Amino acid sequence: MxxxxxxxxxxxxxxxxxxxxxxxxxxxxxxxxxxxxxxxxxxxxxxxxxxxxxxxxxxxxxxxxxxxxDVTWLKWKAPIINWIFALVFLGSHFVGDKVVIERMLGHALAVPSFVWARLNLAWVLFFIFAGAANLYVAFTYEKYWVDFKVFGSLGMTLIFMVGQMVYLSRYLPKDDDKTFGA
Incomplete structure (x- = not known):
């Protein structure tokens, strides 16, 4: 929540x-x-x-x-936040014993370390792309920027998270019992 x-x-x-x-x-x-x-x-x-x-x-x-x-400053807010997150996620590969995404979700999912590393790098790429996309729309299609900032960013995030779930599902334990309540 x-x-x-x-x-x-x-x-x-x-x-x-x-x-x-x-x-x-x-x-x-x-x-x-x-x-x-x-x-x-x-x-x-x-x-x-x-x-x-x-x-x-x-x-x-x-x-x-x-x-x-001057709205220019506000247009830079989302890209800056995304790129800071990208740097933090990337930096976690070199600092500490776990990458950021494993620290966030490791308590809920038991998957191999290489899966966490790949997932973390995917987030790095996502944050870089999301920041660049927001910046591109903000300065190229100013009329649509606020709509993109709200709906485009949210849509990209949801699509990325669904892809992430599909990727993770390959590494989760398989339930052999197909009945409910057993």
């Missing part, structure tokens, strides 16, 4: 953009991000690193966008 909270600021940003324009929407994005992650911090007494990165980059790039009244 917590992972879906990450989409709340984006959905509110989209709604505010459609009703009021980019600068009020940027204010809504900043406020929603602070409220969501502030609430998580109060409830859990800690924030995950990805939430800290998202919060800091949103405050920085959203704040500069509002201060300078």
């Amino acid at each position: 917590k992972q879906w909270l990450d989409f709340v600021p984006m959905v509110l940003f989209f709604a505010a953009f459609k009703m009021y324009g980019i600068f009020p929407a940027t204010g809504v994005l900043i406020a929603a991000t602070v409220v969501i992650y502030g609430g998580l911090l109060i409830k859990e007494r800690t924030l995950a690193k990805n939430h800290i990165i998202t919060l800091v980059v949103t405050l920085l790039f959203g704040g500069i966008t509002l201060l300078l009244h």
Whole structure:
């Protein structure tokens, strides 16, 4: 459930953009991000690193966008976040005993180390691609950028995650008993 909270600021940003324009929407994005992650911090007494990165980059790039009244800064927010995640995931191959994706999902799935490494590298490539795609649309098709930012990014992520599940399913234990409740 917590992972879906990450989409709340984006959905509110989209709604505010459609009703009021980019600068009020940027204010809504900043406020929603602070409220969501502030609430998580109060409830859990800690924030995950990805939430800290998202919060800091949103405050920085959203704040500069509002201060300078220049949407260019906001257009760089999603690519920067994606590329930071790509660097963190890539760096985990060289630092520590487990890659990031194994740290996130290893408690739930028992698969060989090489599977985690491949999956982690797939996330690196995904984050690089997602950042580049967002940047390309933001500066080439500005009229469609906000729609892409919300629906295109979400769609890419969901498709990637389905592919990830298909890949992982090959390494999960097979259940020989096909009956329910046995």
